Amino acid sequence: MNLNQIHNVYFIGIGGIGMSALARYFKAIGKHVSGYDKTPSILTSELIESGIDIHFEDDISLIPSNYYVENTLVIITPAVPFTHSEWNFFMERGYELKKRAEVLGIITKDTFCFAVAGTHGKTTTSSILGHILYESGADVTAFIGGIVENYDSNLIGNGKTVTVVEADEFDRSFLHLHPNIACVTSMDADHLDIYGTSDAIEASFVEFADKIKDKKNLFITNELPIDGIVCAVNQEAVFQALNVRIENSSYVFDVKTPNGLIKDLRFGLPGKHNLMNALMALAMAVTYGTPTDAVARALDSFKGIRRRFSCQIKSDNLVYIDDYAHHPTEINAVHQAVRELYPGKKVLAVFQPHLFSRTRDFADNFAKSLSAFDEVFLMEIYPARELPMEGITSQWLMDKMTNEHKKIVNKEDLISEILANDAAVIVTIGAGDLGEMVPSIKKALYESF
Numbered sequence: 001m002n003l004n005q006i007h008n009v010y011f012i013g014i015g016g017i018g019m020s021a022l023a024r025y026f027k028a029i030g031k032h033v034s035g036y037d038k039t040p041s042i043l044t045s046e047l048i049e050s051g052i053d054i055h056f057e058d059d060i061s062l063i064p065s066n067y068y069v070e071n072t073l074v075i076i077t078p079a080v081p082f083t084h085s086e087w088n089f090f091m092e093r094g095y096e097l098k099k100r101a102e103v104l105g106i107i108t109k110d111t112f113c114f115a116v117a118g119t120h121g122k123t124t125t126s127s128i129l130g131h132i133l134y135e136s137g138a139d140v141t142a143f144i145g146g147i148v149e150n151y152d153s154n155l156i157g158n159g160k161t162v163t164v165v166e167a168d169e170f171d172r173s174f175l176h177l178h179p180n181i182a183c184v185t186s187m188d189a190d191h192l193d194i195y196g197t198s199d200a201i202e203a204s205f206v207e208f209a210d211k212i213k214d215k216k217n218l219f220i221t222n223e224l225p226i227d228g229i230v231c232a233v234n235q236e237a238v239f240q241a242l243n244v245r246i247e248n249s250s251y252v253f254d255v256k257t258p259n260g261l262i263k264d265l266r267f268g269l270p271g272k273h274n275l276m277n278a279l280m281a282l283a284m285a286v287t288y289g290t291p292t293d294a295v296a297r298a299l300d301s302f303k304g305i306r307r308r309f310s311c312q313i314k315s316d317n318l319v320y321i322d323d324y325a326h327h328p329t330e331i332n333a334v335h336q337a338v339r340e341l342y343p344g345k346k347v348l349a350v351f352q353p354h355l356f357s358r359t360r361d362f363a364d365n366f367a368k369s370l371s372a373f374d375e376v377f378l379m380e381i382y383p384a385r386e387l388p389m390e391g392i393t394s395q396w397l398m399d400k401m402t403n404e405h406k407k408i409v410n411k412e413d414l415i416s417e418i419l420a421n422d423a424a425v426i427v428t429i430g431a432g433d434l435g436e437m438v439p440s441i442k443k444a445l446y447e448s449f
Contacts, residue, residue: 006072021143076098241254244275350409
């Protein structure tokens with residue numbers, strides 16, 4: 001497929017975080033971009049403001065009349081059902097239909113491609129790496145699965161020769177990519193609705209890792225069962241972060257590399273998991289040849305990602321943090337970072353489970369992770385692409401929790417319940433539509449001061 005012959009790009013599910021990055025990219029290179037999404041959101045509003053036409057009804061009459069078979073690419077998301085009228089309209093007429101991952105594969109095939117894989121840490125690591133490369137002057141475009149605060153976008157740069165992509169394991173999407181340098185941050189079980197078993201997930205990651213023939217260009221953590229260059233914090237490794245301390249709420253640390261020691265790096269994102277993400281990004285950038293002084297400047301200036309331990313309110317009396325965490329391991333990372341930053345303070349966690357299947361598959365681990373907080377508000381399960389499953393409810397999950405300070409709270413009552421609570425630190429957690437409520441929660445908390 002030759003993208004130069006494509007004049008129009010139509011998205012079915014344009015509001016997804018990965019799809020919207022592609023929409024921004026195609027608009028930036030001069031294509032006509034439009035599409036459909038099920039519901040309006042902050043992301044769709046931003047796309048509309050940038051000049052992209054979006055509608056929210058499944059109606060073939062809203063497809064632009066000049067989007068012909070020979071000049072139009074249609075990009076689809078797995079979240080849209082096969083019964084979707086617009087999808088069927090394009091299929092029946094022989095349009096070129098591609099999944100997001102297939103399109104990323106086409107875009108990155110003729111570039112020097114950095115791919116960041118892992119069940120956790122993809123977005124943060126790829127954002128840091130994209131920021132390092134962009135700040136160093138590389139001719140880079142980075143496709144990010146989150147809104148990077150430095151750029152207020154999920155697209156960094158407009159380069160044509162270097163790309164950074166998140167290598168998404170969902171539906172084995174990352175096997176479409178053509179990476180030159182890659183990392184694997186983690187291989188925890190997830191997406192069991194797709195893979196069935198943790199062994200199947202591991203096999204898929206091994207297949208992805210095999211795309212990197214020179215293992216000096218594949219970076220891993222020390223517990224992963226694949227060959228590569230090990231990165232570690234305070235443990236022996238080829239790339240080792242050491243002498244880690246906290247100064248003015250930022251990590252300060254040194255890194256041992258194959259070429260010597262880089263001293264006194266500063267990085268402002270809290271949590272040991274984020275320090276590891278920064279180390280992975282550093283290792284890839286240094287191996288590519290990025291000067292260490294440029295790496296240091298970029299790490300120091302990186303502001304983070306929207307909904308990744310995003311501090312909404314920070315005062316002496318109240319802290320409000322929002323995070324996209326939707327897996328027990330990610331919730332544990334949020335808890336560790338909160339306790340490190342605010343020891344001794346009462347922490348209220350508001351959690352919206354994401355997917356019935358994920359809630360079912362990891363219920364015991366979710367219960368354990370959530371019970372570590374001082375108090376928990378549990379929202380109803382966000383279904384996303386799934387239909388309800390008998391017996392899999394938030395009440396069922398809550399009954400497994402050992403923490404007695406817990407209750408189910410519906411969306412309509414959430415803000416009033418938060419305002420009535422005496423916690424000094426409030427954390428909203430989840431990958432569903434809870435994120436759309438963050439501005440309202442923040443406003444209500446400010447007004448209650």
